[in-house]
Amino acid sequence: MNTEILGVLAMYGILVLLAIPIGRYIGKVYAGERTWPDPVLGPLDHVFFRLSGIKADRDMNWKQHLVALLTINLVWFLFSMLMLMNMSWLPFNPDGNPSMSADLAFNTTVSFVSNTNLQHYSGESGVSYLGQLVLMLFQFVSAGTGMAACAVVFNAMKERTTEKLGNFYNYFIKSCTRILLPLAIVVAIILVFNGTPMTFQGKDSYISMQGDTVQVSRGPAAAMIAIKQLGTNGGGFFGANSAVPFENPNYFTNMVEDISIVLIPMAMVFALGYILKRRRLAWVIFGVMTIGFLCFLIPSLFYEMKGNPSIGHLGISQSLGSMEGKEVRFGSAASAFWGITTTVTSNGSVNAMHDSFTPLTGMFTMLGMMVNSFYGGVGVGFLNFYVYMIIAVFISGLMVGRTPEFLGKKIEAKEMKIATMVALLHTFLILSFTALSSHLFAAHPQEYAGWLNNPGNHGFSEMLYEYTSSSANNGSGFEGLGDGVPFWNITCGIVMLLSRFIPIVGPVAIAGILAKKKYIPESAGTLKTDTTTFGIMVFAVIAIVVALSFFPALSLGPLAEFFGVK
Amino acid sequence: MRQHILPALRLTAVTIVFFCGIYTIFILAIAQAAPGKGRGETVTVNGKVVGFALEGQNFNQDKYFWSRPSAVSYNAAGSAGSNKGPTNPDYLKQVQDRIDTFLVHNPGIKKAEIPSELVTASGSGLDPDLSPSGAKVQVKRIAAIRRIDEKVLIKLIDQHTDAPFLGIFGPNKVNVLKLNIALDELK
Numbered sequence: 001m002n003t004e005i006l007g008v009l010a011m012y013g014i015l016v017l018l019a020i021p022i023g024r025y026i027g028k029v030y031a032g033e034r035t036w037p038d039p040v041l042g043p044l045d046h047v048f049f050r051l052s053g054i055k056a057d058r059d060m061n062w063k064q065h066l067v068a069l070l071t072i073n074l075v076w077f078l079f080s081m082l083m084l085m086n087m088s089w090l091p092f093n094p095d096g097n098p099s100m101s102a103d104l105a106f107n108t109t110v111s112f113v114s115n116t117n118l119q120h121y122s123g124e125s126g127v128s129y130l131g132q133l134v135l136m137l138f139q140f141v142s143a144g145t146g147m148a149a150c151a152v153v154f155n156a157m158k159e160r161t162t163e164k165l166g167n168f169y170n171y172f173i174k175s176c177t178r179i180l181l182p183l184a185i186v187v188a189i190i191l192v193f194n195g196t197p198m199t200f201q202g203k204d205s206y207i208s209m210q211g212d213t214v215q216v217s218r219g220p221a222a223a224m225i226a227i228k229q230l231g232t233n234g235g236g237f238f239g240a241n242s243a244v245p246f247e248n249p250n251y252f253t254n255m256v257e258d259i260s261i262v263l264i265p266m267a268m269v270f271a272l273g274y275i276l277k278r279r280r281l282a283w284v285i286f287g288v289m290t291i292g293f294l295c296f297l298i299p300s301l302f303y304e305m306k307g308n309p310s311i312g313h314l315g316i317s318q319s320l321g322s323m324e325g326k327e328v329r330f331g332s333a334a335s336a337f338w339g340i341t342t343t344v345t346s347n348g349s350v351n352a353m354h355d356s357f358t359p360l361t362g363m364f365t366m367l368g369m370m371v372n373s374f375y376g377g378v379g380v381g382f383l384n385f386y387v388y389m390i391i392a393v394f395i396s397g398l399m400v401g402r403t404p405e406f407l408g409k410k411i412e413a414k415e416m417k418i419a420t421m422v423a424l425l426h427t428f429l430i431l432s433f434t435a436l437s438s439h440l441f442a443a444h445p446q447e448y449a450g451w452l453n454n455p456g457n458h459g460f461s462e463m464l465y466e467y468t469s470s471s472a473n474n475g476s477g478f479e480g481l482g483d484g485v486p487f488w489n490i491t492c493g494i495v496m497l498l499s500r501f502i503p504i505v506g507p508v509a510i511a512g513i514l515a516k517k518k519y520i521p522e523s524a525g526t527l528k529t530d531t532t533t534f535g536i537m538v539f540a541v542i543a544i545v546v547a548l549s550f551f552p553a554l555s556l557g558p559l560a561e562f563f564g565v566k
Numbered sequence: 567m568r569q570h571i572l573p574a575l576r577l578t579a580v581t582i583v584f585f586c587g588i589y590t591i592f593i594l595a596i597a598q599a600a601p602g603k604g605r606g607e608t609v610t611v612n613g614k615v616v617g618f619a620l621e622g623q624n625f626n627q628d629k630y631f632w633s634r635p636s637a638v639s640y641n642a643a644g645s646a647g648s649n650k651g652p653t654n655p656d657y658l659k660q661v662q663d664r665i666d667t668f669l670v671h672n673p674g675i676k677k678a679e680i681p682s683e684l685v686t687a688s689g690s691g692l693d694p695d696l697s698p699s700g701a702k703v704q705v706k707r708i709a710a711i712r713r714i715d716e717k718v719l720i721k722l723i724d725q726h727t728d729a730p731f732l733g734i735f736g737p738n739k740v741n742v743l744k745l746n747i748a749l750d751e752l753k
Binding site: 003004006007010047048051052053054067068071072074075076079122124125133134136137140141169173176181184185188189192193195196197198199200201203204206207208209210212214215216217218220222223226238239240243244245246249250251252254255307308310311314315316317318319320321322323324325326327328329330331334335350351352353355356357358359453454455456458459461478479480561564565 | 570571572573574575576577578579580581582584585586589590592593594596597600601602603604605606607608611614615616617618619620621622623624625626627630634640641642643644645646647648649650651652653654655656657658661662665677678679680681682683685686687688689690691692693694695696697699700730731734735736737738739743746747750
């Protein structure tokens with residue numbers, strides 16, 4: 001069998017085998033049960049709680065959770081703005097990189113606080129090492145925030161009536177110290193031993209065999225790359241992200257990094273099964289997500305390995321597949337696999353340039369972000385899926401004439417309104433801002449000529465991708481887009497901000513309201529949610545919402561490009 | 567909100583110290599045991615550093631195996647792909663030009679023998695590798711210029727071909743820098 005396909009199968013297989021036990025472990029952490037790293041990490045948590053003056057056992061209701069979450073995010077926002085706008089004169093800046101302008105700092109700050117990691121700067125020249133460390137901090141804490149919000153919803157889904165949903169800081173700190181930190185240390189160690197730099201020395205230079213003087217960017221990269229993958233952040237240390245040999249030295253590190261991308265999002269589903277003692281429900285959710293994932297993955301593998309038909313017309317050999325924007329050491333299959341894994345989760349790191357993918361692969365990466373819940377971001381991926389489940393319960397309840405109940409709680413108009421608003425916000429932000437930018441480009445082709453790197457439908461796709469990525473808190477890009485200008489910095493910043501916090505507030509509110517309602521034990525009249533039928537229903541809801549919302553836009557971009565190939 | 571401000575400030579301070587400081591220093595300490603001490607492993611010929619083991623460099627002279635086209639001209643102070651779309655007419659013309667250039671420098675090679683990675687830019691612009699066929703298609707040219715038997719060069723490429731990871735995962739590849747160093751050391 002083809003070794004490139006075998007590599008992809010191995011990655012997926014190892015991923016599932018790791019996600020099941022880690023999901024169980026995450027479940028235990030959130031349930032407050034004993035776990036084996038307690039002797040080491042218990043005291044560490046205690047230090048965090050003591051120094052921060054937090055009483056970890058003080059229960060909060062859903063509103064208090066949200067206030068705590070939003071307050072600390074505001075603190076991070078201010079801290080990051082301050083640092084990014086003053087990097088040039090602060091320490092750890094051996095390459096003499098400049099501070100950011102206000103609009104770029106706004107974009108970058110929102111981007112990292114919101115777990116997006118859209119980068120309108122290049123790591124080698126746009127930030128100092130101190131700036132990189134600050135951004136790395138957000139890669140831990142923004143992931144921890146999403147996971148904590150998810151833990152609140154898990155807790156609220158239990159079969160009982162309560163307002164007490166645990167302590168936000170407790171979930172947050174434990175997400176960082178118990179889950180992200182140990183995994184990040186393992187991945188970082190693997191990376192440094194495979195050649196990824198971890199140093200505070202500045203650029204090095206050498207004279208090449210042909211006599212060129214070449215400068216080589218370095219830095220404390222390994223520590224950041226580990227957490228960028230595990231926390232579905234995706235913001236690379238170097239400009240071209242995990243395509244750069246220093247970020248991703250070989251096929252083995254590529255496997256480790258790509259598995260890290262999906263590991264926690266997938267494990268969260270199994271954590272849900274453990275916490276609620278509903279394994280079947282977890283497997284149904286996992287099944288829906290996996291089928292969605294495969295729908296995007298299989299055609300992408302096919303088209304990337306087959307090669308670019310337009311290049312094929314030039315008469316050269318494409319036995320390796322489409323190679324523009326790809327690295328030889330990964331090959332086209334592992335690049336397509338990464339492209340889909342990084343977009344169905346909200347990671348957004350890349351090991352190949354998405355702008356140069358063949359048209360339909362480009363579309364599937366966009367669809368991954370439009371759905372944004374086939375595994376999804378750490379914590380928030382499940383929150384998005386939860387919204388779709390609420391809608392599916394309501395619709396199926398109406399269809400079969402039963403009261404819509406989800407895990408023993410009645411879903412009523414208020415919860416449905418919140419769910420629908422959250423589900424449609426994503427569509428609204430992507431399409432309205434793409435329309436705005438398209439209008440500006442079409443009306444002022446001279447003024448905004450620098451925006452697009454490619455003409456025609458593909459140019460439209462570059463804009464559509466940018467807002468899709470921002471709204472999905474993904475952070476990858478069709479990087480040909482000239483996005484380092486105030487218009488893109490500010491509009492993408494607004495999109496990321498809204499699409500981060502509203503989809504956290506919505507599901508937490510729904511779960512909190514439901515938790516307070518009377519628990520109705522299951523009866524013959526209850527709609528069963530841990531069945532294949534319900535799985536199909538959720539899948540259909542997702543497919544219909546996404547297809548109806550985005551089909552017109554996609555047909556102007558990648559679909560038109562695909563059918564236009566002669 | 568007020569009761570959450572103080573914990574938020576204190577917790578932020580603690581996370582800064584721990585994740586920016588202690589975590590970073592811990593990984594930095596471990597890196598001291600890694601090859602190249604975490605500063606990037608260099609390749610040395612006759613006591614002179616000629617490159618970094620992982621980063622590709624530009625080879626476009628006829629006496630060397632060429633490396634792939636690069637959007638940043640292999641200047642590792644930055645990194646980027648071309649970000650050209652698959653159907654962009656300017657891009658396709660550029661690829662056509664690269665094919666023509668290759669054919670001029672490699673007489674006796676047919677178009678269909680050129681593997682796509684030799685005329686397309688990599689994702690990072692720093693791709694250190696070629697596929698074995700990407701190296702072998704250049705053998706005729708180098709054999710003629712260096713007056714070496716083609717079989718010797720083919721053998722050299724085979725010796726420098728890295729098998730897939732564990733023998734079964736991922737593609738074959740040849741590191742261009744190492745191959746060219748070995749090429750200079752022939753005779």
